[in-house]
Amino acid sequence: MRQDTVTTSITEKEVASASDVVVRIQHLKKSFGDTHVLRDVNLDLHASENLVILGRSGTGKSVLIKCMVGLIKPDSGSIHILHYDVLQLNEKEMNELRLQVGFSFQGSALYDSMTVRENLEFPLKRNLGISDTKELEARVVEALEDVGLEDAINKMPAELSGGMKKRIGIARTLILKPKIMLYDEPTAGLDPITSIEINELIVKVRDKYKTSSIIITHDISSARHTADRVIALVGGYSKYEGTFDEIRQTTDPELEPFFNY
Numbered sequence: 643m644r645q646d647t648v649t650t651s652i653t654e655k656e657v658a659s660a661s662d663v664v665v666r667i668q669h670l671k672k673s674f675g676d677t678h679v680l681r682d683v684n685l686d687l688h689a690s691e692n693l694v695i696l697g698r699s700g701t702g703k704s705v706l707i708k709c710m711v712g713l714i715k716p717d718s719g720s721i722h723i724l725h726y727d728v729l730q731l732n733e734k735e736m737n738e739l740r741l742q743v744g745f746s747f748q749g750s751a752l753y754d755s756m757t758v759r760e761n762l763e764f765p766l767k768r769n770l771g772i773s774d775t776k777e778l779e780a781r782v783v784e785a786l787e788d789v790g791l792e793d794a795i796n797k798m799p800a801e802l803s804g805g806m807k808k809r810i811g812i813a814r815t816l817i818l819k820p821k822i823m824l825y826d827e828p829t830a831g832l833d834p835i836t837s838i839e840i841n842e843l844i845v846k847v848r849d850k851y852k853t854s855s856i857i858i859t860h861d862i863s864s865a866r867h868t869a870d871r872v873i874a875l876v877g878g879y880s881k882y883e884g885t886f887d888e889i890r891q892t893t894d895p896e897l898e899p900f901f902n903y
């Protein structure tokens with residue numbers, strides 16, 4: 643276990659090509675007025691791995707993920723995703739990047755007035771310009787099979803449980819076959835059994851599509867089930883990179899309470 647994440651001397655342009663690193667964040671800082679949320683965040687995400695970012699509520703996990711998809715501009719530092727230098731992108735490049743990065747929100751973000759089928763067709767039509775009925779049907783069915791909800795195809799979101807909505811939300815992100823998935827608190831508000839289903843789905847997505855994922859959570863059980871590697875976010879710093887079992891041996895007073903559950 644290392645106390646700080648690795649920052650190598652590799653040049654930024656070499657990041658994607660010279661290694662299996664698909665996301666590299668270096669020295670990221672973000673404050674809102676006097677609130678210093680991210681003080682020095684460093685991380686690498688490798689191809690086909692599940693990286694959990696573990697931190698208490700309010701430690702800046704959502705701010706970090708929003709910086710990655712261009713919704714928040716950091717004060718300094720760098721973010722490289724695939725071959726993109728995220729903080730230098732124009733709008734067209736940012737849209738290209740967003741096609742390759744699936745963002746699963748805390749809420750499921752489904753359109754309440756659309757059926758499940760229509761919710762899933764929407765990104766295919768809007769983002770990929772697919773209009774062929776057979777192709778739409780095949781992709782919707784595959785995405786629903788992936789999340790185990792084929793029978794929900796004609797239902798309205800109001801007819802679904804919280805866990806089902808979450809899975810449909812993930813299906814709607816997966817349907818674009820992103821190279822990278824960002825899960826923001828995927829088990830928030832779910833009961834333990836439904837949480838296990840979501841955790842299993844996150845692992846299945848990695849195994850089936852070789853997707854590289856960042857899972858931000860304060861749910862220790864979710865971290866244990868999904869993580870190949872864990873980085874803790876403590877006081878605005880990324881710390882304690884390691885496997886779940888390595889991290890759980892921490893004596894850091896900020897982190898220890900997580901494991902005494």
Ligand SMILES: Nc1ncnc2c1ncn2[C@@H]1O[C@H](COP(=O)(O)OP(=O)(O)OP(=O)(O)O)[C@@H](O)[C@H]1O
Nearest residue numbers: 674677679697698699700701702703704705706860
């Ligand atoms: N747009 C904003 N303007 C001002 N402050 C903000 C903004 N976004 C986030 N913050 C502040 O940044 C801090 C971190 O928020 P963030 O939502 O990233 O926490 P989190 O770790 O994701 O917490 P949770 O697990 O509860 O979602 C909080 O103090 C929050 O009030």
